[in-house]
Amino acid sequence: MQVDENAVDDVIKRLRRAEGQIRGVIGMLEDGRDCSEVVTQLAAVSRALDRAGFKIIASGLQQCVTAAPGEERKANLDQMEKLFLSLA
Template structure:
């Protein structure tokens, strides 16, 4: 199953934002910033990555729901469930 093209752009934006946040966290650590500030930024990065993953999974679920009748939808849904649980 491929990532839906309409979701790809949004996911890439989220990942680039997370990439910038990670660079910021590294800079904060190098500067010796307060650990509470660093942890807050790490939490923001984690949420951004989770959202990107959930967007991909949501796209996959949409594809499963609109799959051809000849395809084994139960196998696709099981795969999506495993992916979803890996992010939970």
């Protein structure tokens, strides 16, 4: 199952933002910043990555519901459930 084209742009934006946040965290560590500040930024990066993953799963669920017939739909939904739980 492919990621919907409309979701791809949003996911890429989220990942690029997370990439910048990770660079910022590395800089904070190199500068000897306080651990609570570093952990706060790491939590923000983690949330950004989770949101990107959930966006991909939501796109897949839409495809499952609208496109696939019968058994194929069930198999796709089972796959989406496993992916969702891997992020939860």
